[in-house]
Amino acid sequence: MKKIIALILSVMMLTLAACGGSGGGNNSNNGGAAAESAASNGNAPAASDGGVYVLGSSQPLTGTNALPGECALNAVKLAVKMINEEGGFQGNEIKLVSYDDQGSPEEAVKVATKLVEVDNCDAIIGSCISSCVLSGGEMVSSAGIPMFGTGTSPTWMQQGWDYVFRACQNNDFALPSVVDALVELGVTKVAIFAGQDDAAVAGSNTFQDLAKAAGIEITTAESYVEGDTDYSGQVAKMINSGAEVMFISTFGPTQPLIAKQLRQYGFNGLCFTKDLYQVDALQVAGAASNNFAFAYPYLTYTDPEECDIPVVRSFLEAYQTEYGELPTSDCAYRAWDSVMVLKEAINLAGTTDREAVAKAVGQVKGLETLAGVQDFTLGDGEGLHSSNIFIIENEKYILFDKWLENGGWEALK
Amino acid sequence: MLIQVLVSGSVLGCVYGLIALGYSLIYKASGMMNFAQGDVLTLGAFLGYTFFSMLGFPFFLAFILTLIIAFAFGLGIERTVFRQLKAKNVLPIYIVLATIAVSYILQNACQAIWTTKMLSFPRIFPIDSLKVFGVAIQTESIFCVAVSILCMAGLHFFMKHSRFGTAMRASAMDSKAAQACGINTSLATGVTWAIAAGLAAMAGMLLGPIYGVFITLGSTIGRKGFAGAVMGGYGNMYGAMVGGVLLGLIETLTSSYLSSTYKDLIAYGMLLLFLFVRPTGIFNEKAITE
Numbered sequence: 146m147k148k149i150i151a152l153i154l155s156v157m158m159l160t161l162a163a164c165g166g167s168g169g170g171n172n173s174n175n176g177g178a179a180a181e182s183a184a185s186n187g188n189a190p191a192a193s194d195g196g197v198y199v200l201g202s203s204q205p206l207t208g209t210n211a212l213p214g215e216c217a218l219n220a221v222k223l224a225v226k227m228i229n230e231e232g233g234f235q236g237n238e239i240k241l242v243s244y245d246d247q248g249s250p251e252e253a254v255k256v257a258t259k260l261v262e263v264d265n266c267d268a269i270i271g272s273c274i275s276s277c278v279l280s281g282g283e284m285v286s287s288a289g290i291p292m293f294g295t296g297t298s299p300t301w302m303q304q305g306w307d308y309v310f311r312a313c314q315n316n317d318f319a320l321p322s323v324v325d326a327l328v329e330l331g332v333t334k335v336a337i338f339a340g341q342d343d344a345a346v347a348g349s350n351t352f353q354d355l356a357k358a359a360g361i362e363i364t365t366a367e368s369y370v371e372g373d374t375d376y377s378g379q380v381a382k383m384i385n386s387g388a389e390v391m392f393i394s395t396f397g398p399t400q401p402l403i404a405k406q407l408r409q410y411g412f413n414g415l416c417f418t419k420d421l422y423q424v425d426a427l428q429v430a431g432a433a434s435n436n437f438a439f440a441y442p443y444l445t446y447t448d449p450e451e452c453d454i455p456v457v458r459s460f461l462e463a464y465q466t467e468y469g470e471l472p473t474s475d476c477a478y479r480a481w482d483s484v485m486v487l488k489e490a491i492n493l494a495g496t497t498d499r500e501a502v503a504k505a506v507g508q509v510k511g512l513e514t515l516a517g518v519q520d521f522t523l524g525d526g527e528g529l530h531s532s533n534i535f536i537i538e539n540e541k542y543i544l545f546d547k548w549l550e551n552g553g554w555e556a557l558k
Numbered sequence: 559m560l561i562q563v564l565v566s567g568s569v570l571g572c573v574y575g576l577i578a579l580g581y582s583l584i585y586k587a588s589g590m591m592n593f594a595q596g597d598v599l600t601l602g603a604f605l606g607y608t609f610f611s612m613l614g615f616p617f618f619l620a621f622i623l624t625l626i627i628a629f630a631f632g633l634g635i636e637r638t639v640f641r642q643l644k645a646k647n648v649l650p651i652y653i654v655l656a657t658i659a660v661s662y663i664l665q666n667a668c669q670a671i672w673t674t675k676m677l678s679f680p681r682i683f684p685i686d687s688l689k690v691f692g693v694a695i696q697t698e699s700i701f702c703v704a705v706s707i708l709c710m711a712g713l714h715f716f717m718k719h720s721r722f723g724t725a726m727r728a729s730a731m732d733s734k735a736a737q738a739c740g741i742n743t744s745l746a747t748g749v750t751w752a753i754a755a756g757l758a759a760m761a762g763m764l765l766g767p768i769y770g771v772f773i774t775l776g777s778t779i780g781r782k783g784f785a786g787a788v789m790g791g792y793g794n795m796y797g798a799m800v801g802g803v804l805l806g807l808i809e810t811l812t813s814s815y816l817s818s819t820y821k822d823l824i825a826y827g828m829l830l831l832f833l834f835v836r837p838t839g840i841f842n843e844k845a846i847t848e
Contacts, residue, residue, distance in 0.1 A: 207666065209774050211674035341819070367818040372778035374769045375573075377566030378813030378821070385559045398676055401770055409687060409694055410562065429678040429770040473675060 198237040198497055200225060200484075201266035201290075203256045203281065204476075205248035205274055209371055209398055212425070213273050216472040217295055217480035218243055221270050223467050224484035234491045246272050250280035257281030261288045267497055268292065270483050271309075273476040275301055276343040282309050291490075291503045293483035295476060297420055298344035299351065302526055308503050312486040312519055312528045313479035316348045316419055319440035319532050323417050324355040326438075326534060326545065327390060330415075330554055336388035337366040338379060338403055340395045348394035348419035356392075364388045369399070376403055380410050393437075394419040397474060400437075401430035408433040415557060421445065425473040427540060436557060438536035438545055442516035442529060443478050446471060457515050482514040486521070486528060563814045564807065565693045571806025572706040576761040577776075577783025578790065578798035579709055580754035586717060586793040587726035587750035590640065590650065593657045595758045596780015597664040602628055602759025603766040603775055604672050607679050617682050624763055625756045632755025635660060636748045661780075669773045679766030702764040706799060709757060714795040726750055782809075785829045791839025800840055805829075 202221050204214035225239045233239050242264045246253040253272060260266045261284055268291045271278045275296030285292045286306035293310050294301055299317035301309065327335065335356060339349035353363050364386035367379035380403075383391060393403055393416055400422055407416065416437045424445035427434045446452050449461040449471070460481060465471050472478070489512050491497055494505035509521040509528065519528035534545035538553060548554070580595045602624055609620035639660060643653050683697040690700070717723040728736040729743040736743050762776060769775060782805060790801025808828055813821045832839065 207669065209772075211669060211773065212676065215674050367813070369818060370778075370822050372774060373822075374765075374775065374779070375566075375570045375809075376813075377570065378563060378810035379818045381559050381562050381566070381810075381814045382818070398772060401676065405696075405768075409696055410566075411694065425676050429676050431678070 196237055198234045198239045198268075199264055199266045200239050200241050200487075201260035201264060201269035202241060202243040202480075203246045203253060203260065203269065203272045203277065204243070204295075204480075205272065205277070206245035208248045210248040210274060210396060213397060213474040213476035214245075214248070216474040216477035217270075217273050219468055220464065220472065220477040220481040221484055223464060224481055226467075227463070228484070228488060234488065235495070235497050237497055242266065246274070246277045246281075248272075248274045248277065250276045253277035253281045254284070257284045261285060261290060266290055267499060268487055268502065270480055270487075271295060273474075273479060274342070274344075275347070278309075279304070279343055282306050285309065289499050289503075291487070291499055291506065293487060295479040295483055296344055298347040300343055300347050308499075310486070310506050310521070310526045310528070312482040312514065313516060314420060314442055314529055314532060315527055316344065317351050318527070318530050320348065320351050320355055320419070322440050322532070322534060323392075323438075324352070324359050324361070327356070327361060327417075328359050332361060332390050332415075334362045334364050334386075334388050335390045335392050336364045336383040336386050337392045337394065338376070338383060339366065339368050339393075340371060340399065341368055342371065342396065345394045345396070345419070349392070352392050352394065352419070369395075371396075374402055376406050377410065380406050380412070383407075384410060384412050390414060391416040392419070393417065397421075397423040397426060400426040401434070404430040404433040404437060413557075415554070421475045422537060423474055427537065432540060434537045434540060436537065436553075438534060438548075440532050440534045441475070442532040443475055444535060444542050445473060445475055454515075456513055460515055478515040482516050482519070482528075485514050486512065486519055559814065561691050562693045563810050565690050565695060567807040567810035568803055569695060569699045569703055569806070570810060571786070571803030572703040572799070573761060573765065573779065573802070574783050574786040574805050575799035575802025576702070576706045576709060576757060576764075577779060578787035578802045579706075579713060579795060580757040581784050581787040582790075582793050582795060582798040583713060583717075583757070584750055584754045585730075585787075586795075587730045588640075588747045589730045591654050591657070591784075592635075592751070592754065593654065593780070593784070594635070594661040594664060595754065595783060596776035596778070597661045597668075598628060598631065598755050598758035599762040599765070599776030599779060600668055600771075600773060601631070601664060602762030603679070603771045604668055604677075604762075605759065606763035606766055607677050607771045608672075611677075611680050621760075621763060624759050628755045628759030629752040631759075632752035633748050635755070636751035640751065641744075641747070665773055665777070672771075672773075674773060677771040679771050681767050696768055698764060698767040702761070702768070705760065705764060706802075709760075710795055710799040713753075717795065722746070722749070782825075785826065789829060789832045789839055791841035794839065794841040797839050797841035804840070 204218045206214050225241050229239055244256040246256045260269055271292045271294035273295040275298030278294035278296045279301040282301050286308040291308050293312055295313055297314050297316045299315050302311055337349050339345045365382055369376055418439045421441040422437045422439050449458050452458040461471055489509050490502050490505040493508050494501040507521050512519040516529050521528050535542045536545045536548045577595055584592045605624040605627055606620055609615045609623050610617055639656050685697050687694040687696050725741045726746045728741055729746040733743050786802030786805045787798045790797030809821050809825050812824045
């Protein structure tokens, strides 16, 4: 009997430990609500009817991806503060409600439930983890709440959700330019190293399809489990497969680890990552980061003076003033741009009504953001459809075209 | 490729072995399991970074300070958590659950103090890497292997041949009988937990230059250290190292020659196999009783 009680208590405690964790932002609760809910609040009145516009935020604030999540939330808070100083959305003060989805799809569903059913949000800035956007998107869209996901996987924008949008990169739009670059370089063999999360898998699959269509052989495709730090087995296989270039499809925190291990075991060639090679990864991996390239709309910086794009520099200075440091993850840019597009849509709609705002998103065009000019008029819910390619040389970011002009590829061969 | 895989697998295994030593030590000397070892590793990495990189202390001084703090932490956990629960005569599983809670608390505390950034731990040695059987291995990794082997041998002799080590084992075997013999069981148990914490913190400081420092550094390594300890014979110092190395080799061989996707499935499958076929582990340590 005692053993049965002990077993039950063990399961309960482990369940509580898995469900526990602090919420971020202005709300001390985290996603402890029921995981599933079939309720639809499509007809519920907008919370802003009372003079307050409720903006929800779901980001990983604990766990492996806490850094990107924290940067994203900071950017949203900064945007909210600045917009409120200007009078809010249509005269309504923005109230930010933030939860920690822990980077877990299961937790993201609970968070979505709270944002929809308890907080009755007017709009939501979704997670930078695509798996979390994918798991909570159905509920949010069914409730008629506009949501801007900040993940880069193509999958969640393929679900046909009318109220889900993206104001940051879709990896599917960037990877063709990566493959084109490889074809131009005459590369015929590529090995892949990918995580097992949605964005990593989607990035890897898209790259494989594009590469094969372009006549590039994928010599091997290796993966790792989130939390692992040693990839020596995978690296050995990749190097011995005869690959000329490596394609790395992982989260930011994994980048310096794979960079160091690739260089340690003797691969000093060109590597492409599926998105930005973060500045903190550059600091950790140091010289091992050289010859890592990526197609991405923006860069992270260690000093605003390094940035020669006025709108980005302005954001960096404001962020630094508010938080005493620069964002180390591009998720800050993604989240900021999402709020700016939402603001533009509300201005175009002339109201905070959710349905009107969602329709107005499709009219946003020519809006200059940190990522470049947003254009939602193509009707796919995406604001960005192209990006630059950058590469790291001497531990600095430069444009890939400039690196080619300087003979970088010839020197590497 | 085989040599590269064997060498890197052995290096990885020694890291697991260092953590496994902590698990085995605590079990050997107090009969308990402590699932916070992985996060104590993370704490050690952050402390080492703070002393060595932020405050600019010489590495040896930073190392000693980290060990002292980890030692005090282990002692503190034993006094405030383990001993209090044991005094209430709770079931052993409750103490295990308490260590899991400590693990989460520690992880979040590290996040609160050092934030979520991945920190760059400076190199300890001026030479970046050395060739071992023709394979380039980071110098800090080789140092980690050497320290692991020294700790294994040192702990074995300490537990078997030193007076205090014998006292620690006696306390674990039968606390009341040990007290009757004049052994300070309270001190023995406390020192056990302190040494285990010191081992984990030491591993953290050695891994920092290899992997960087971040809040989940020790999470997975901690679990695998436990698996290595079981495979080697839970409670056996040599078994901890051998089990760790075996696990490291299985992982790297699997990901190199079979599938990296199922690396953990195969590695933990081996653990289950051991539990079914040889629960006392490679070194036949009779830790598994009714």
